[in-house]
Amino acid sequence: MDSDAVRVRNLRKTYGGAAVVDDVSFEIARGETFALLGPNGAGKSTTVEILEGYRRRTGGDVSVLGADPGTASLEWKARIGIVLQSAGQAGVYTVREQLRQFALYYPRPRDVDEVIAAVGLEQQAGTRIAKLSGGQQRRVDVALGIIGRPELLFLDEPTTGFDPQARREFWELIRRLQSEGTTILLTTHYLDEAAQLADRVAVITRGRLQAIGPVATFGGEEARTPRVVWREAGVVREERTATPWEFTAALAARLGGEPEGLEIRRPALEEIYLGMVDESEPEPEPDPEAAPDRGIVGAAVIDEEVGR
Template sequence: MTESAVHVRGLVKRYHGTPVVDGLDLDIAPGEVFALLGPNGAGKTTTVEILEGYRARDDGSVTVLGEDPGKAGRAWRGRIGIVSQTATDASELTVREVVRHFAGVYPRPRDPDTVIDQVGLGEHAGKRIGRLSGGQRRRVDVALGVIGDPELLFLDEPTTGFDPEARVRFWQLIRHLAAEGTTILLTTHYLDEVEALANRVAVIAKGRVLSVGDPATLGDRASAGAVVSWREDGRLVEEVTANPDQFVAELVRRNSGNVPDLSVQRPSLEDVYLQMIGKTQTTDEPQKESA
C-alpha cells in the first residue's frame, strides 16, 4: 500500500485546557485533492497549521510526507506549499519581483512568469502589490504557494475575494497540479468549489471528523431520498422516494407520457453538510480559527 501523504491519528490540541481538536483521525493519499469542511471554530485552521508544522500538538501522531511536521527541517519545508488566510504584505514590490524572490528560496521552482500567467496576473506582473485589488493580491498568495513546485499544497480559503473568472482560472490551475501528482489539502466555505475539485471531503465539527467520502456520496447522499415534484390537477405535488427512476416511470405511465412541471431533486452537498453539522458551533478556540 502506498504511504499516505498525510497520516493523522488521535490529534489533540487544547487552548486553556479546552480541546479544539479532539482525537482527530485523517488520511490523505498521494496525489489526492482533499477538502476539509466545517463551521467556524471547528478546528480546521488549527489542524492545518499543525500539519504545516507551524503549531505544536498536545497529543496524537502526525506524519506529513513521511515526516513529523513538528520536527521536520528545511528540506521538508521545501516540499510543501502554503496559501494561508493571511494576505501577502509586500506593497512596494511588484508581482514579478515577489514571485521571483520566492522562487529563489526553493531548490526546483516553477518558472515565475508561467506561474504569474497561470494565476491570471500576467498583465499586472509589473504592478506594485500595494496597487492591486484584494482579489488580485489573493492571486499573488496562490502564486507564492505553488512557485516551489510542492509535493503537498495547503490551500486555506484560497479563492476569497476572487471574481468568477479568477475562480475558474484557479480551478484550472488546481486540476493541472493534481494531474501532475501534487497532493492538495483544501479548506473552503464554497461547496461548489469542493464539488468541482475534491476527490474526497471530510466534515469536522468540535475538532472531530463526522464523515469522510467523495462529494457525490458523502453522508449517504447518493442513496438519500429524492424529492419528485410535478403538477397535478392544477396544484404542485411533491413526493420523497428512494427510487426516483421507478417513481418517475410510473408517473409517466399514469399521465400517458405528459407530466407537467416534473422535476427530481436529490440532496445537494450543502444540504448534507448542513444536516451533519446542525447547529454545532465551537466558540472556545481563538478568533484566528475562522476557516
C-alpha cells in the same frame, strides 16, 4: 515512498481544557485532492495549522510527507506550499520582484514568468502589489504558494475575493497541478468548489470528524436518496425515493400525464453538508498567547508557537 502524503491518528488539541480538535483521524494519499469542510469555529483551521507545523498538538500522531510537522526541518518546509487566507505580501514590491524573492527559498522553484502566467497576472507582473485589486492580490497569494513546486499544497479559502470567471480560471490551474501529481489539502466554504476539485471530502464539526468519503458517494445512500418534486392541485409536493423513475411513472399514470413542474433531484454536496453541520456550538477561541504567527509560506515560515 509512503503512499500517504498525510496521516493523522487520534489528533487532539485543547485550550484551557476545552477540546478544539477531538480524536480526528484521516489519511490523504499522494496525488489526492482532499477537501476539509466545516463551519467557522469547527476545528478545521486548527487541524490544518497543526499539519502545516504552525501549532503544537496536544495528542495523537501526525505524519506529513513522512515527517512530524511539529519538529520538521527547513528542508521539509521547502516541500510544502501554503496559500493562506491572507499572506501579507510586501506591497512595495512588484509581482515579479516578490516571486523572484520567494523563489530563492526553494531548491527547485518554478520559473517565475511561468507562474505569473499560470495565475493570470502577465499584465500586472511589473505592478506593485499594493496597487492590485483584491482578487489580483489573491492570485499573488496562490503564486507564492506554488512557486516552490510543492509536493503538498495547502489551500485555505483560496478563491475568496475572486469573481466567477477568476474562480473558474483558478480551478483550471488546480487541475493542472493535480495532473502533475501535486497533493492538495483544500479548505473552502464554496461547496461547488469542493465538488469540482476534490477526490474526497471530510466534514468536521465541534472538533470531531463527522463524515469522510468520495464526492460521488459522500453522505451514504440515505443522504443521497433522490427527491421527486411536482405540482399537484396548485400545491408543490415532494417525495424522497430510491426508485424515482418507478415513482414518476406511477405518478404520471395516476394523474393521467406528466405532472406539472416535474423534477427529479439528487441531493448535491452542499445539501448533504448543510444537513450535517450545526453552527450553534462554535470552537472555543484559542488563547491569544498561544496563537502562532503564520508567517508567509513554505520555507519562509515564522512560527512563534513551535519556536521556529
